Amino acid sequence: MNTLPLYRQLANHYLDAIRSGTLKTGERFPSIRLMMEKHAVSLSTAVQVCRELEGQGVLEARPRSGNYIRQPEPLPHPLPPAPQDVDAYVGIHQQVSSVLKASQRATIKVNFANPYCAAQLYPLKTLQDHMVKALRQNPQLLGTTAPTSGNLELRNILARRALTSKTHLNAEKIVITNGATEALNLALRAVTQPGDTVAVESPTFHGLLQILESLNLRVREVPATADYGINLFALEQLLRDPEPIRALIVMPNLQNPLGSIMPDSHKARLVQLCAEHATVLIEDDTYGDLVDTEQPLSTLKYWDHSDNLIYCASLNKTLAPGMRLGWISAGRWHDRVEMLKHSQSRGCEALSQLAVSAFMKTPSYERYLRRLRKILTQQRQQMRTAILRHFPQDTCVTEPRGGTLLWVELPPGFSSMRLFHEGLKVGIQILPGDIFSNGSGFGHYLRIACGAPFTPKIEEAVATLGQLLKNQA
Ligand SMILES: Cc1ncc(COP(=O)(O)O)c(C=O)c1O
Incomplete structure (x- = not known):
């Protein structure tokens, strides 16, 4: 049974929501009336919840406007990572999750990771x-x-x-x-x-x-x-x-x-x-x-x-x-x-x-599919040409007979994981070869998808990736 007073329980509930980002900095906090209604609490309990959160520095009262959420202080002692049970681990290495997480956090302007066609092609x-x-x-x-x-x-x-x-x-x-x-x-x-x-x-x-x-x-x-x-x-x-x-x-x-x-x-x-x-x-x-x-x-x-x-x-x-x-x-x-x-x-x-x-x-x-295949063939060719033009000498690119995916082999010594992280910083997403295997043999490969029409913006993004690779040399 929770022995904390009701207002503290509710304050903790909202504090968790603020810390986890469900309620965001700058957003309006639920009004006293809404809290009374939703949590079936009295006026004084709802007011106490707000006071408690104000006291913790996560709420700011603005005159005649209500309460607003402030940036919470970081937790004093971050929780230690959960221990890994190595024996129970039978699947893919941690890299896939961290690559996917890093992509979700970044602001992507050009997405070469997405295997789907551009929406307008459907x-x-x-x-x-x-x-x-x-x-x-x-x-x-x-x-x-x-x-x-x-x-x-x-x-x-x-x-x-x-x-x-x-x-x-x-x-x-x-x-x-x-x-x-x-x-x-x-x-x-x-x-x-x-x-x-x-x-x-x-x-x-x-x-x-x-x-x-x-x-x-x-x-x-x-x-x-x-x-x-x-x-x-x-x-x-x-x-x-x-x-x-x-x-x-x-x-x-x-x-x-x-x-x-x-x-x-x-x-x-x-x-x-x-x-x-x-x-x-x-x-x-x-x-x-x-x-x-x-x-x-x-x-x-x-x-x-x-x-x-x-x-x-x-x-x-x-x-x-x-x-x-x-x-x-x-x-x-x-x-x-x-x-x-x-x-x-x-x-x-x-x-x-x-x-x-x-x-x-x-x-x-059938007519739609034939047209789609034709468009994708052209997009693959344009992307392949751009990669060969902008990437380091001796880069190899597959020539598949369909679909949206190209598999790129960089000359030895280049790291596609490094390119992935540097690409994210400038809003370009690729998929590094490392996540396509549990082993370690694909560090100089990457997958580039070309489901979107080839435009000057795409060519520019390929050129930027090429430059990032040349900086690795
Ligand atoms: C080879 C392959 N199989 C299965 C899937 C999953 O497909 P769906 O989006 O239909 O779940 C994908 C998605 O990229 C894929 O590339």
Whole structure:
């Protein structure tokens, strides 16, 4: 039981809010009347709360205007950092969190870290119109819960579209998710236990390493290259290890960050290897629709004849990041995935699914995708040329066949982590190579995204990064 008098309890409550930044310096403090109403306290208690906070120097009374928040004094003894339990630590190193935190604190003017396309490249007006229409046709929609697996029409559309990449997905066994992030989480939760080992490509996108850490999974990295993706020879060695690899996560088409596309022969062999070693294959096809080709490429799912694969994908890069729609087709793990989805977050909200279905079933969707791929091809070329022009001699840049990501290799001796921190100071954000692996081999690599139209401002930012690198020499 809290033995402090009520006014002190409330004062502490507000003091915490001020110290944590929920209530900010210069903002008006809640009025006496509001405090009486919200906390069901008497006038004298509410006044005492304000006096207490004034006494602590965090409130300033302004005549005829009310109380305003002042900059709090720093805590006299900062709390010591929480002890790290080294044995329990199975995931990604601390660098990812500190890089993401540093980015959140900075004021970013040019964002080369964001893998999405610029908002104006998405068909926002069309989707908004479909949303309005859907609401008009379903006036009860916002008062009705959505099915756990998602809208059946959307699942049918996704299954039919998959046929073009020779992939058979059963619409009844698709679950709509909150992006590929939730799909990957569900896939891993369905087939692993905490402490299991999961293999990933190296380098791999940092969000995946975070997911693995959040699920308390151990990670083994398999080298991958920008030309063919995952190295099958290295994978075979790893799978022969006595330590079982419970699952392997691969992005066969436009790997993040390498942009690699696996040849069909590699895809077939990879699927076979995983089946032979009872390692569940999780396919992340987030970028498949952005491959710049008229003929859709095959997925790993196409080569899977033993139901040993879980397929995950997303509309967040291709259609509407704000809608957060993805999907999972989990084959023999479908029932478990559906149960996990239900227990974790219930069905995704219905309005976005209706709007997206209405758009995706028209021929305009394919036309839109073709145009988007063309624009991205041009943006990648412009960005690549700018990097090669402004960065130190002997810098190498990938030439992916689609998407928004370039993987840049600086000459040895340069540090992309240093560039990251110096870039933030001038409002330019890149992602340093270190966060794409648990190991330490990518310190002179960086990922640059080019989802935004190439403008003089972008060129100038690339030139600034080049200058910052030259200062490192
Ligand atoms: C390869 C890959 N998989 C999954 C995700 C997560 O996608 P979503 O935004 O759909 O959750 C990303 C996001 O950048 C990604 O690059």
